[in-house]
Amino acid sequence: MDNANAELIERFYHAFQDLDAEAMSACYARDIRFEDPVFGTLRGREAGDMWRMLLSRAADFSLTYGDIKATGQTATAKCVATYRFSRTGRKVVNEIRSKFAIRDGEIVEQTDTFNLWRWSRQALGLKGWLLGGTSIVQNRIRAEARKGLADYRRQAAS
Template identity: 75%
Template sequence: MANPNAELIERFYRSFQALDAEGMAACYAHDIRFQDPVFGTLHGGEAADMWRMLLARAADFSLTYGNIRTSGQTASAASVATYRFTPTGRTVVNDIRSRFAIRDGLIVEHTDSFDLWRWSRQALGLKGWLFGATPLVQKALRKEARRNLADFRRKRGS
């Protein structure tokens, strides 16, 4: 018998691979809580809109995933997203570990973990290498990401 929680996570990642933000959003509960090192914590429609924004801007994107594991109403997975960071044109290979909580067949919590300094070195080049590990630069990255999301949501009328 197939594991419905593993199938849900598989569906989420297949949608991600296909740049299908609506498919990803359909895997989320309306009260989703998403967290990662760049955006911090997002709730509800913010999380779905983050994927809509990111995937609409995706350039030279590919995703591999695997190691999906489930236990009760939790799941975990590993993925590697490769893409061109549009503001600098630099290629990023982001190695991500994800944890999920599931309720009623939908993801209610999604936490992505990755090395923000490693990400900033790839995305920003020398500036990221020299300063990407500092709280000041990391705070600026988060602020810019949140501002971009707010602008995207405003334009969408979300």
Template identity: 60%
Template sequence: MNDTHAALIVRFYEAFQRLDADAMAACYARDVVFSDPAFGELHGDEARDMWRMLAQRAQDFSLTFDDVVADDTTGSAQWTARYVFTQSGRRVVNRIHARFVFADGLIAEHRDTFDLWRWSRDALGVKGALLGWTPLVQNAIRRQAKKGLAAFRAKRGNAN
């Protein structure tokens, strides 16, 4: 166990609990690579801005995390986010497994995995339950997530 890297993961999620996206971003390497089932792969400022957008939009948000493990190069954690999905007003409970790669004392790679169909059932209701497993709906979720991030970045003057 690498206590420095484990502490970095803890610092990241404690900042997330406070919705302090700038403190979360400070845990990332300049050229960080992030990925998850909703946003796909994001790089550098795009990944940092995703957290800023999510923190800014968070409604009735809470986060728990555990099972933090880290060695000299990699780490992982389990985390659960509970929030109201603003587009539908529905309550979401999202259980996520995170994997990390470290470089120079920072997170160089962050990959979150979760069940997008389960998320869509919470976030979208009947439509998500009936069709959330289909590539058509999952691709629409991804397009909407990317579109929302692009609009957020454009408003901030960070669009590339």
């Protein structure tokens, strides 16, 4: 990795491996825009709080990452997060592709993509296998994730 933007992404994923949400958030600009299939679009401190919540609940967690490519003010990477889903205790191996936009040495946009049906099959078991590809179950997953984040943020503020 020969440029500062690739080093920024390396720092972000190294912090992720270490379950260090504060170091991950330090890679973000104040006006970060984060998006993924579960949480949808998060902005600003909300994105850092998502990592704080997720990493505070992480069980049997490991992360591998690589294929970091940075060109100009954009970067891409791949990672595999392995963990136990807190609600069901089931093991999840989530393969994620990320795209980043970078400005002044900070991540201003991060878009993570992964197969939500594959995730739901692992996290929810038979229900995810049978219904995880439907909009009803996927919308419920999203609603529960957003509610969990809102609850976490309320508790953190008090």
